Amino acid sequence: MTKKVKTIVLTGNGTNCEMEMAHACRLAGSAVVDIVHISELLYGEKRLGDYHFLNLPGGFLDGDDLGSAKAGANRIVHANIRKKKEKLYKQLINFIKDGKLILGVCNGFQLMVKLGLLPAFEGDYATPTVTLTFNESGRFEARWVYLKVNGDSPCVFTKGLEGLYLPVRHGEGKIVTKSPAILKRLHTNNQIVVQYSDETYERTVMDYPDNPNGSVAAVAGICDETGRIFGLMPHPEAYLHYTNHPRWTREDLPEDGAGLSVFRNAVDFIKKAF
Numbered sequence: 638m639t640k641k642v643k644t645i646v647l648t649g650n651g652t653n654c655e656m657e658m659a660h661a662c663r664l665a666g667s668a669v670v671d672i673v674h675i676s677e678l679l680y681g682e683k684r685l686g687d688y689h690f691l692n693l694p695g696g697f698l699d700g701d702d703l704g705s706a707k708a709g710a711n712r713i714v715h716a717n718i719r720k721k722k723e724k725l726y727k728q729l730i731n732f733i734k735d736g737k738l739i740l741g742v743c744n745g746f747q748l749m750v751k752l753g754l755l756p757a758f759e760g761d762y763a764t765p766t767v768t769l770t771f772n773e774s775g776r777f778e779a780r781w782v783y784l785k786v787n788g789d790s791p792c793v794f795t796k797g798l799e800g801l802y803l804p805v806r807h808g809e810g811k812i813v814t815k816s817p818a819i820l821k822r823l824h825t826n827n828q829i830v831v832q833y834s835d836e837t838y839e840r841t842v843m844d845y846p847d848n849p850n851g852s853v854a855a856v857a858g859i860c861d862e863t864g865r866i867f868g869l870m871p872h873p874e875a876y877l878h879y880t881n882h883p884r885w886t887r888e889d890l891p892e893d894g895a896g897l898s899v900f901r902n903a904v905d906f907i908k909k910a911f
Contacts, residue, residue: 649675652696665900693745705809710751746868773851785834791864800838803871810850
């Protein structure tokens with residue numbers, strides 16, 4: 638068992654939520670939290686293998702000019718680490734094989750599906766079968782949403798949670814599967830972790846604006862088959878304290894925001910596993 642959880646929050650090329658994500662990890666109990674620019678990995682100044690928990694924050698990676706996170710995915714897959722015969726992508730795959738955790742939020746989630754890290758059926762972390770495309774509203778959506786948590790999911794990050802209330806901030810958040818068979822497999826494997834719902838956290842919704850992007854089956858986030866890799870469009874790092882809540886002056890709320898539980902579950906898992 639480790640008492641010193643080490644977390645890396647990757648930034649650069651347009652991401653803008655790294656400070657909030659790092660703060661969430663510190664509040665959750667991670668002893669070391671480093672915000673690392675991707676260039677530091679490419680220059681060999683930092684290594685993914687030195688950490689337990691990789692966070693891929695939201696933002697506007699490469700300005701989303703070439704599609705949500707597609708350029709970022711190509712960079713990771715093809716980039717060589719300076720002066721070494723090793724690709725950054727190999728470090729990422731080794732990180733996964735070592736049983737460590739990855740959380741991707743919004744643009745970070747987009748990056749994961751473009752890389753093929755999710756849903757990664759049968760451990761295939763290289764073949765994209767799900768993508769994220771433009772919201773059905775045709776515009777950027779910034780609002781708070783209710784999320785039903787799948788209690789049967791293997792997801793490490795949502796253990797013990799029944800529902801979440803979190804903000805979304807995205808223009809390309811509509812989840813689409815390559816085929817109906819892929820969606821069926823996600824359901825069968827319980828890899829659909831969170832779905833847009835009503836305020837009771839019981840009924841999933843397809844109607845706008847409760848489902849802000851028109852995602853198939855109201856899917857808001859998925860995990861791999863191990864439950865150690867999780868991506869979602871809503872922002873848990875944006876609700877860490879009751880004052881982050883849009884109605885904090887009008888409602889009696891617990892001090893800790895609901896999003897903090899996601900990070901605490903991750904840190905607690907690492908403490909027991911390493």
